[in-house]
Amino acid sequence: MTDTKNTGDKTLTASPKTLTLKRPSETGVVRQSFSHGRTNAVVVEKVKRRTVTPGDAKGASAAPSPSAASTAPAPAPARPAPQQPAAPQRPAASGQPQRPAPAAPRAGGRPGGVVLRTLTSDEMGARAQALAGARIREAEDRKRAEADARARAVREAEEERERLAAEARKREEDARRQQEEEARRRAEIEAAKRAQDAATISTPQTAAPVAERPAASAPRPQSSAPYSAQRPAGPSSAGPRPAGPSSTAPRRPGAPAPIGGVRRPSAPIESEEPVRAPVRRAGPSAPVRAPAPAKPERAKAAPTKERGRLTIATATGGSDEERSRSVASYRRRVQRLSGKGHQEPKEKLAREVTVPETLTVQELANRMSERAVDVVRLLMKQGVMKKITDLIDADTAQLIAEELGHTVRRVAESDVEEGLFDAPDAPESLKPRPPVVTIMGHVDHGKTSLLDAIRQTNVVKGEAGGITQHIGAYQVTSPLGGKITFIDTPGHAAFTAMRARGAKSTDIVVLVVAADDGVKPQTAEAINHARAAGVPIIVAINKVDKPEAKPEKVRSELLQYEIQVESLGGETLEVEVSAKARTNLDKLLEIIQLQSEILELKANPDRPAEGTVIEAKLDRGRGPVATALVQRGTLYQGDIVVAGSEWGRVRALVTDQGDTTPEAGPSMPVEILGFNGAPEAGDRIAVVENEARAREIADYRTRQKREQAAARAVVRVSGLEQMMSQIKVAGKKEFPLVIKGDVQGSVEAIVQALEKVGNDEVGVRVLLSGAGGVTESDVILASASNAVVIGFNVRALKEARDAAERTGTEIRYYNIIYDLVDDIKAAMSGMLSPERREDFLGNAQIREIFAVSKVGKIAGCLVTEGVVQKGASVRLIRDNVVIHEGKLATLKRFKDDVPEIRAGTECGMSFENYQDMRAGDVIECYRVTEVKRTL
Ligand SMILES: Nc1nc2c(ncn2[C@@H]2O[C@H](COP(=O)(O)OP(=O)(O)OP(=O)(O)O)[C@@H](O)[C@H]2O)c(=O)[nH]1
DSSP, X not given: OOEEEEOSSOEEEEOSSOEEEEEEEEEEEEEEEOTTSOEEEEEXXXXXXXXXXXXXXXXXXXXXXXXXXXXXXXXXXHSOOOSSOOTTHHHHHTXXXXXXXXXOBOTTSOBOSOOOOOOOHHHHHHHHHHHHHHHHHHHHHHHHHHHHHHHHHHHHXXXXXXXXXXXXXXXXXXXXXXXXXXXXXXXXHHHHHXXXXXXXXXXXXXXXXXHHHHHHOSOOOTTHHHHHHHTTHHHHHHOSOOSSGGGGSOOOTTOOOOXXXXXXXXXXXXXXXXXXXXXXXXXXXXXXXXXXXXXXXXXXXXXXXXXXXXXXXXXXXXXXXXXXOOHHHHHHHHHHHHOGGGSOOOOOOOOEEXXXXXXXXXXHHHHHTOOHHHHHHHHHHTTOOOOTTSEEEHHHXXXXXXXXXXXXXXXXXXXXXXXXXXXXXXXXXXXXXXXXXXXXXXXXXXXXXXXXXXXXXXXXXXXGGGOOOSOEEEEEEOTXXXXXXXXXOOOSGGGHHHHHHXXXXXXXXXXXXXXXXXXXXXXXXHHHHHHHHTOOEEEEEEOTTSTTOOHHHHHHHHHTTTOOBGGGTSSBEEEEOBTTTTBSHHHHHHHHHHHHHHHTOEEOSSSBOEEEEEEEEEETTTEEEEEEEEEESBEETTOEEEETTEEEXXXXXXXXXXXXXXXXOTTOEXXXXXXXXXXXXXXXXXXXXXXXXXXXXXXXXXXXXXHHHHHHHSOOOOHHHHHHHHHHHHTOEEEEEEEEESSHHHHHHHHHHHHHHOOSSEEEEEEEEEESOBOHHHHHHHHHTTOEEEEESOOBOHHHHHHHHHHTOOEEEESSHHHHHHHHHHHHHTTSOOEEEEEXXXXXXXXXXXXXXXXXXXXXXXEEEEEEETTOEEEEEETTEEEEEEEEEEEEETTEEOSEEETTOEEEEEETTBOOOOTTOEEEEEEEEEEOOOO
């Protein structure tokens, strides 16, 4: 232990062994500067130590002054000295300076350690200065803390206000939603009542609306779970509304008053509005209740994400914590919570849906005003997998439409033609019209000559080969003043179909019979057509100028066909004419007019026109041209017309004289320009109200045509017989042709004529037929099928000629139908397989069978009849049954090969590839020759 005494200017330290005298030799003040701006002055003292031996101790002990002895207690005898020297003594021994130890109160309350000297005035000044600085800083800190507290209080008040405002909005939304729920529930109950479904209305109407929610819509978004779970607790647990900040919360004008009272600001909102994490986080007093597990995580993550973000709120001095949801965001959230399924169901409109025979899924959906995807879903439910572009039939469409609560009106596609033709006319609107006369008769009996004579024109000379090849229609004026329309039908059998059409649109048939030729097959045919059409006949006995003319014979021959002419006491008018000599032509016209007067032919001219196409062609300069006969109404230039699968706007009307006319009344033959394509002879023409209708009808007819063609292509097998015949047809050789003609009628006639040329084995196959020149595409089509192109009264275009040369396709031109048919017939004959003709040679009987090595079996025979020749065909007959047919391989007389053996001679025979001969078998020998056949 060491006792230290402060002796004023020196310090005496006594220990049992050593006594150290410390003298302050140097002192100073060191100023310490700290980083936070404070400074401290420290007094530094340097002490010199001197070590004294025990001998010196006396002197040393005697040396101190009595004052010093009285103040310093004698340490040595009072306290036991430590055995080992104190650690601090070592540095003292080394003579190093020692800093005074800080004064620490000892247990006895006496200060121990080094006694410091008093502070200097500088030190005191520095200390006072430091103390003053510290006080100033302390005051500043206090002020700052107070300011912070105030700002925090303001912020908290603001935040509280925001939260209450949000709460008020929430209450409004709740109220609105509750009303919607109520309305929806009422609607559901109404619907349930309508359906008279007792089960669905079993839910009590007085039940809390929120409690019904999950039941009303099973699949709810996940987020709606806490909402619905907590919702009942809200209004019930809220209790009476406390007067407080909530009463000042902004309320939307017109919005219903919040129900259920105001909740306490913290806990209920926390638990009910877990999404509002930022607001909750900001509140210092907001305890985090236990909401859905995911939500607090999101709330924690938010601050790190938003840290450092510059927003308007932060820029204007606020903080992120003060942000609140916008009304739109709130609305979105409410929508999300309520889910799509909770939207008030739209009132269902039951429609009358027009369902045609087929329609696409999309089309059906459009007609029902439903979503196509719903229709597809319904179809899938019924096991029908369809895309929206797929076609469905009317039955399926009806099923779907009725499932969706609509009514169905089924319509047929053919309904597009409804009301197109034959609308009845009021009797008072009917006015007399000219008769339409068709001239019929056998070939070369003078039909065209007669008409020509009547028209005083020369049509005969212009016709190729002198044969009428298409219908012409003309109007003439009778001597009695009235007009008569003539239709000139060709007389050749190939034109039967066209003639039949002519009869249909005819009021009177003039049957031309040549007096020198009498009644012929086609005369009879014409009679039948006229009868079938219910058209009266006028007999014109022609060529009476000829010396060999026998009109009486004609009259009597007609009796066979139940035509009794007037001169024989019958009702059929007859007149002897000569087209050549122009005799009795006026009489013929008079008779026609008289007959028409008897018929009282009338039509309403003041209605949209109807008519029949007599002929149609593709004219190079004028486009498609249809020769038509107007039968009812009046056709005007500019009218929209439909004929067959073609339609168009009438560009021009041309009379039989070649003049254009703005209109064509009943019974007037006229050429119509403006069709999109050439219609077919016999097609009925109708004027329609607009292009859309015309297009609809044309489309429908095109579809029908295509379907009919496809139906023809379908092979229907029923019964073995039909199957066999079809195999035969399938094996039929075909002569493919592409036929192009000047007019549709000619082409039709050619096709019919050629179809008659074939037989069971070979026949014509027309790949394409139509009016117009031979085009490049015709040639390409023909080359693909190795077909021949026929041009009747037309020529090939240059490109077509080039294509034909390139592909090696043959183009043949004709202007006479007979030549064409004969050529095709000859060509087809070449395709016939030659006829096999069998010529009997002789019979031989097998007497014995010899087995010869390397050769095989040899039959030893006797020729019983005729001759047997080497290489000839043979039949082996056993018991009258043919058991082998083949060739005779060897024929030997003894050992020599011979070409033939005559009856009564024995010989040896062997067959090609056959060994099973037996004694007693008969060998029939014959030769096969092939004969070329013709059609
Ligand atoms: N002598 C005489 N010859 C006639 C008379 N009428 C027509 N011919 C002749 O009979 C031939 C045939 O006349 P067409 O008018 O072409 O006979 P078609 O019935 O029209 O013949 P297709 O058009 O082929 O059906 C022609 O050579 C006429 O000159 C007539 O009254 N007297």
